[in-house]
Amino acid sequence: MATADKVMSAATAADHLRRLGDLLRARGLHVRVGETRGGVPQLIVVSTSVPTLSEVIFAARAEESWWFWWAWAERIAPVDDPQTAATHVCQALRPAPRHDR
Template sequence: MGTADPVATTATAADHLWRLGELLRTRGLHVRVGATAGGVPQLIVISMTVPTLSEVIFAARGGDHWWFWWSWAERIAPVTDTQAAVALVCDALRPRRSDR
């Protein structure tokens, strides 16, 4: 088995994050695709109603599939299920009474 091309892997991760970011933007969230200091693509998602609510999301392979991941290395959803990812991210950034 060959080693994955790191440039192609980075580009694939960024593409998945851009796609998710566009869907989250249509839900009224502020999104920005960037990179960590180490060059790993990341999606920063911020609530427009409560800007202190934010999440950092990554896209990476987990086993044989690509997944969206929370910053604490927990899977969100497969990249093929963007609607599930959107629902979970929106729920995480939904203001609760204590957030206001």
């Protein structure tokens, strides 16, 4: 991929991540768009109720469309459906129910 294409792709990914971040922030999560050491845009999402619960989200092309991805390279949802992606991220950051005895 040419350098200009990489820059354009990174800018597109960051735009998608900012849009998802806005939805997650509205749902009460802490979010920050940053970059990996290699310059790949990433969205860091942290639970406000349990700060040890966090996720890193990426946006990248798969075949001919863009997707949100978990850090372990599993698709979350297409970028044109950020509401579904936000719901999945919120579910992942929900604390497990306590079973006190």
